[in-house]
Amino acid sequence: MTSVTATESAMIERAADAPMLHHVEQWAAINSGTGNLAGLKAVAGLLTDAFAVLPGTIRLVAPDPVESVDASGALRTTQRGDHLHLRVRPDAPVQLLLTGHMDTVFAVDHPFQTLQWREPGVLNGPGTADMKGGIAVILAALTALEASPLAGRVGYDVMINSDEETGSHASAALIAELAKGKTAALTYEPALPDGTLAGARPGSGNFSILIHGRSAHAGRNPEEGRNALIAAADLALRLNALKSTALKVNPAKIDGGGPNNVVPDQAILRVNMRPSTPEAMIAAEAALRDAIAAVSRDHDVHCHLHGGFNRPPKPLDAAATRLFELVRDCGAALGLTIGWNATGGVCDGNNIAACGIPVVDTMGPRGGAIHSADEFLITDSLPERAQLSALTILRIAERGTV
Template identity: 65%
Template sequence: MIPLAIDDFRVDQMLANTERWVAINSGTRNLLGLRNMADDLANCFAILPGTLSLIDPEPVETVTNSGCIEALDHGQHLHLRVRPDAPVQMLFTGHMDTVYGTDHPFQSARWMENGTFNGPGAADMKGGLAVMLAALEAVEASHLASRIGYEVVINSDEETGSLSSNGLIASAARGKHAAFTYEPALPDGTLAGARGGTGNFSLVVRGRSAHAGRNPEQGRNALVAAADLAVRLAAAATPTLSVNPAKIEGGGPNNVVPDLAILRVNFRPRSGDVIEVARAAIERIAREVEQSHEVRVTPHGSFNRPPKPIDPGAARLFNLVRETGSMLGLDVGWKATGGVCDGNNIAACGVPVVDTMGVRGGAIHSVEEFLIPGSLSERAALSALSILRIAEQGVL
């Protein structure tokens, strides 16, 4: 029986860490804020044994609103490796970035009358990082610590798809028995189970400019072609594939036929085989629009997060977490969700993962985002005891 020497969590330290991290603006594009956040995290996680590094991001390209391909800078990622030769190996991941850039109106935190903590990134997922750190400190204090090795990856670009950290995550996932990611649970503690996938594409449409009054027939309107492209792609949606044409950029003066437009579109496949169907639809519809409007269409993008089903390994891990919750007096359940996170990519590596081991909270990605402070110690206990049970059992 694992001794429950994990009740006396330093809730004050978890709260202090969360409040300090929330005060650092670390929107994905705020490289200075991400640097400050990474440095603070490195100082905090240095309390754990092992080798800690700040890893440079992998190269990422983006399509600008002028239709050009440019390099896109990202912040560094934190990587910690502890006891790589231990018999049981796990992966713990989180992200330091938020959706709130320096120009967003939501910049400061406050305590609400109902006792919740409202702040940018409080639940998603700076509170989750505090939970991860506290749980690992508790594991290190256990007599079972020597049985478990692990890697920690805290990336700087999860909110925009982890394009500069996917390779690091995949490398860290290799050979792991299980993984926890510290996205927030729902306010009632429900975890995310199966997840769909996602893909983001920019389709560059190039036509031919002309005078809108003198010789419009000689032009090829890229904006009209992009609109047709959006309508056709939306019509390709099925019950297992949602398609969201989100934005068209381009155009100019009213008296000029526009020769450039860019369609930004998001796809949400519910299963892996649907990804190939979606890719084929993008290519087919792009060629149809080229022929109909005498333009050139160039797709850029990828399906960067594959769907995450609940396979037998994931089911065993979820059941272990649920049983652990019962030991702590918690009713742990889960349900499918349309959202995505790094748990999708970890699962694609063949590693069972529960990706909502963070705080209870809600209204994420809005000015009403909140954290339930009592969940800090609750979820840290759930993580620590689950990790120790995995260490004790050796297998799921």
């Protein structure tokens, strides 16, 4: 701690003393699966009350409509929950964006609903690490910042959305709006159990290809039909063949078919694509359209493409590397070893990086087994990561840059 100034020391002590575990237990006790609008509303209310201790203006932002293709081929609109937005000192010379998400992957009828201590210091529960713990760290760090004499040098937007776990379709425009002009951004996905951060991330796109063929009797005149299921299977194989070191492709599901004696006239192929670079994303989209055109021609069917790349790739450019190095150096001042590795996952950090803003997106507490009933939070890492965030924010404020 010898490299920490007196001002920094006072701030990080305040951050560590915040009631983060209490907040996690309170927030994680309420189911807030992305589709549970009542649960999300309850959590949003608690978060609004908690973040009201900070200065500035706080509001709940209505979600954008989300469209998807259902199993019958119809376009459906899905309602998501409100997003929380706090704005503090928008005219300060340094502007930061801090983001988190209040939703979890556990639906209201999922059996994983309660908290329990697996052992001292390890709390098992839905959303404890991903990411009610991260939201608690945001609040603790910013509350400590507000008591610092340097607080006036930095302004910030806090955005906690309701649909990160399903791709942030209802909040992507809000994220892009808030990212504009920011010096840097911090997102509070959990760090790995050993404290490692996620570095570069691939992009991700989800696509539904609706294939229209022609029905016919399977025995009397099958040659007059155009089998949409066969066309979908052919397309799945063609897309699967696009896999490379720069692109992951997962044909995930085919909806369609019917009675054995009817040539199926409709099928829907669902596929996920994960390009490692922006160039790979452009090439993947072009290859996808070429494959669809070839299948349409070869099977005499009509295809309609729905979806897109909602998470652009997040390479580590020079500005992002400087931000990671700043976080590493702040960790060293606190006696923490901070490293980072590329990962195959995606998050809102992808969206922020696509706006040209440097971002570290695993500033949350240490935990693991996320998206499973074994999810756990290492509770000693709450004060640890609150201190790391507080010191990082303060040093960005002091520098005026990353």
